[in-house]
Structures are given as C-alpha cells and as structure tokens.
Amino acid sequence: MAEPATATQAAAPAVALLKDELDIVIPTIRNLDFLEMWRPFFQPYHLIIVQDGDPSKTIKVPEGFDYELYNRNDINRILGPKASCISFKDSACRCFGYMVSKKKYIFTIDDDCFVAKDPSGKAINALEQHIKNLLSPSTPFFFNTLYDPFREGADFVRGYPFSLREGVPTAASHGLWLNIPDYDAPTQLVKPLEKNTRYVDAVLTIPKGTLFPMCGMNLAFNRELIGPAMYFGLMGDGQPIGRYDDMWAGWCTKVICDHLGLGVKTGLPYIFHSKASNPFVNLRKEYKGIYWQEEIIPFFQQAVLPKDCTTVPKCYIELAKQVKEKLSKVDPYFDKLADAMVTWIEAWDELNPIGPVPNGKAA
C-alpha cells in the first residue's frame, strides 16, 4: 500500500458502469502520467477538465480520451458576469464542471491522485466503488456496526430497526487516500513524514446531524440529487482564503442532505495521493480558515432549514441568506461568499433549465 499501482497493474478490465451517465471532472492536469495511469478506468467515460490557471497555457490530453476542456476565457464567455462565482487560479474552479455537465453522476479527482492498490496488491478501480456506493442506499438515521449493510457479506445487525432498513438515496460518496493523508498545514508541518498505510475496508454512512470534512480529491456524487449544493466557493486569486473549497461544499451538502433525507457515505475507495502540497504555502492559504472554521462549523451544526425548502436550490438560497446574516460578522468575505452562492444558483439554473415534464415532476 505504500506504492501506487503501476499502469500495467491498473490495466484490469474496466467496468464501464454508468458509462453514459457519469462525467469525470478534473481541475487542471499538470501531471502527464495522471491520465495514463487511470486510462483503463477512465477511458470509457467523458472527462470535463477545468483549467484553473493561465488560459494561454494548453493542457495536453493524451490520445483516446473523450473530453471537453474549459479555461477561464470559456467560463467568462459562458457565464458572463455570473462567472464571478467561479474561483480563478484555484482548483475550486472544478465546480464549473459540475454545472456544465449534463450527466446524472459526477466523479471528481485531483491530478496528483493515482491508482492505489488494495492489500492483495490489486489495482483499485475507484470509480467502480464510488458507483457502488452511490447506487446503494445510505443509512443516516441509525448506526450499523458492521458498516455499510448493503455490501456483500454484510447486513444490518441485531437491534437495527426494520423500518429503517430500506435506507435513503445516496447523494455523495467520499473516498479516501493512501500514502499522503489530507492533513492541514499545521499537521503537515508537525508530521512531515506521516503516510497513511492503513487500508480500512469499510464504507459507512455519516449519520444525520453529523458534519464531516469533505475532501474534493476523490469524490463522487449524484448531480441530480445534490449538484447545486456542490459549490466550491470563492478561493484562490483575489480571495483571502484557500483550501476550504471542498470543506465549504461539504458543510452545505451535509446540512442539505440531512434536511432532505439524503445520505452521504465515506470510506472506500482509496486513491494513492502521490505528493504532499507545500505546507508553508498551505498555511498561508489556510490560516484564516483555521480560525474561521471555529465559528463556521457551529453555524452549520445549528443551521435549520424551513420545511418549505423542498429542493436543493431552495435550500441553498436559504443557506446563503443565513450565511449573510450570521457569518458576515466574522469577516466581510462571507458577505461576498453569500452573494456568490446566490449567483452560483442563478448560473446553475441558467445552464440547467427545469422544464415541465409529462408526469408533472421536474426533469
């Protein structure tokens, strides 16, 4: 587990599950090995690459991949003034890919994440595991001590209420990382050599009412169920904070999933996180977040959405309102962020118009 799989090991038969229903969203590709390593698993899917930096630089995508690529100029052209809600020079720009996708499912991954091996040495098809997680229900209302009851060889244990065994639809699947763990800058500085070598063979539902730190490195979600909540905020160029894009999306997503009765899973699949980012740079990006989160997290823990918030966009607009009311006093940044949250939903609605459909349900 201390080494990534080689491309040959990774070349196990790809399971083309949901081939026409899933987009892979990648925020820039700096590493030429990245797509080669993932080729056996990713090639059947459509890629959406959102270039985070200088639009004049070109990203070389190897032959054989089906992809679309967006740079800053494209984002500005497509969204017009609403492009202000998409971060620049930061991987948070990836959420633009969620917005332009027309698929039901999204898998997003960073370009320093390679194929990991399971304890038997087999290359892990991360995408396949995410799909399994997303297609099986979640169980947020009661904890199952044998973890995901829907995995092979597992079930609900004695004492699990039968009325809750149907579970709820799974909105998001949060995967983990072998090798370099996702630590904050202070922990990176204190433990520069720590590697994650523990392969925990589990998937579990994060219980209702519990928040978690959602990492965007290796994440899949059901775009139809939760897409508009997956906004990665204002980070990078011109912003006072970085590395909280996925955290922000995670807090909003979890609060909305809890309100709407949707599930969030964490655990498998692992990817191999190849290198730690620079802890000094990270500290500069993070330090405001590190103290802001002491107020943000209680805010999200206490956030209550009214009953008439029955859709994700409605919930998200309501959250934006509450952010403005309650977090602006922490820093004027949150006032700007609250506005950007509204702009994000407006842009989402523009690119994803909801029309009436024959059976009366929104498409």
Add this chain to the structure above:
Amino acid sequence: MAEPATATQAAAPAVALLKDELDIVIPTIRNLDFLEMWRPFFQPYHLIIVQDGDPSKTIKVPEGFDYELYNRNDINRILGPKASCISFKDSACRCFGYMVSKKKYIFTIDDDCFVAKDPSGKAINALEQHIKNLLSPSTPFFFNTLYDPFREGADFVRGYPFSLREGVPTAASHGLWLNIPDYDAPTQLVKPLEKNTRYVDAVLTIPKGTLFPMCGMNLAFNRELIGPAMYFGLMGDGQPIGRYDDMWAGWCTKVICDHLGLGVKTGLPYIFHSKASNPFVNLRKEYKGIYWQEEIIPFFQQAVLPKDCTTVPKCYIELAKQVKEKLSKVDPYFDKLADAMVTWIEAWDELNPIGPVPNGKAA
C-alpha cells in the same frame, strides 16, 4: 480470518495493561475451551463469573485463574429484595458483575467468543485493543474521515476544528465479531450461511446524537464513568423478551454519554464468534423486541435529559421516569422495567457507596 486462532497462536505475550484496574465479567461458562483459549490474555486479570442458570450446577474454572463466581443464590443473598432487577436464566445477569466489581474498567465477553486472528494471522489481544480505545479520547462532535485520530499513523484531517481535537473521555468500547455476525433471528433465518470475514481495521467514535445497536458479546467500558447506565434490563425467565439486554443498555448508555459529553467507540477489536445461536429460539425471544424497538428507538432518539442531571445515576433515574411515562403505553412490561431501572440504581448505590473525599469531589 475464517478460523479462530489456536491456543498456541494465542499464546503471544500478554500485555498486562491495567491489571489491577480491570475486571473481566463473563455470564456463565459452558465451553471448557473458552478460558484455555483466552488464558494468555485473561490470566493476569480478575474474572467475575455470573452464572445465569441453575445454581446447583457448578462451573469448572481451570487452574490458575483468579476469579469470583456468583450464582442466583449469591445474587439473592447479596441484593435481598433488590435482586429482582437482575435477570435469571439469561446472560443479562452479567450486569450483576458490573455492580459488584470494585475496578475502574470492565471487559465483558461471551463464552462462545474465541480469539480471532488479524489478516496477518496474528492472534488478536482483544483486551489490549479495548484498553487502548478506552484510554484515548473520543471525538463525538465532528466526524474524522481517517477514523480514530489517536491511533498510530492517523490524525485529524484537514478541516477538523482545532478546538475539538482534545476530544472527550471515552466511556465505552464496542468490539466486533468475525465469523458469525450478530444478526437478529429473521436475518439468521434468511442468511443461515453468512459469515463475517471482513476485517475492518478501524476504530471510530459514534457521533453525538446517533444511536447504535450495542452488542454485549465483546464490550468494555469505564465503570467509573458510565457503570450505572450499563444495566442489562429484565430478560429471560418470566420476562416477555430476550436478546434486548445489551441493546437496552446501549440505548441508555449512548443517550447519557451524549448528555454528559462522554464518548462511545466501535470497531476493533474483533473476537471470533464461534457459533450462531438457534434462530428459532431467538425468534421467540426477539419477536416482541422487533416491533417494540420501532417505538423504543424514536423514544431514545428524542429523549432529553435536564441540565441538573449531572451524574450517571441521576440521568438513569430520569430516563427510568421517562420510560414509565412514554413506553408503558407500548406494553406493561416497560412499567416493570422502569421500576427495575430504579431498583438497579438503588442496588448499585448500596454496593458502591459514595463518600465525601477531601477535594470535595465524589469518590
């Protein structure tokens, strides 16, 4: 993982952690191999055996173990009329052992639980892992995606609030089972051949506000912190229900831990559960519990303890009051159970008198 360790494999050097601070409580020993198998790990500790059936039968404890044994006659003699709160002809009687212990920690295990092997084939010292779990803090207020941050090679991940990293004291450690999983009778009937072969190398805190099905097969707890909540109810002889003794204790314990700011962990260690109990007998014992739990669990999920409940006995008496008020309408059994909960606390107080100590804190 499909076979238990042999006694020789189990004979790894025993870690005599907390030797003078922990009692092992066992509800009857029918299986002569049981103590031999565990000898390398258990021999340094004191055993409390609570015989669940006919007092005229004698339990043979092999040479070399330090133990005390209680049968029904002993329980009646020690508790007098209050013995009514201790179940007869049911392993729920084990909680009498918690009451008579004078130690800080308790480990309780069933006699059909053997030493399991980890994936490398090494015999698992379950007690040592429980002690590690109990001696390190819990993190009930926010979920850590790399599981127990206090294990070697792990830490808090990016986005985990620093103010919550100290954690809270751990009150209970719930271990799991390889081979025969702890299923209810309907699941046993439907999946008679299912074995648990998945070794999940994780310990995690069950988040605040989340209930779980606590199994008494392989359980450790800090008696000083939570002992009086570990009442295993009225089961077995003369009672309309069985196999809910540990569940009842788990619901009460978790609600009280959440109220008092204590933690409950689940996961490692595994024991090897050797044989499934008879599903037809189990169904007879369980069937009332299976429908009652549909009302009991919402009751516990909604239970609120007043602020002046600052000790476990106070919390427990308050819970007993709420059980009487709200569950008696489900069945008259809960009226009787609520009374027994009060009797249990009275008996506990009698055997564990609290005297004033110099620094003004209760001993």
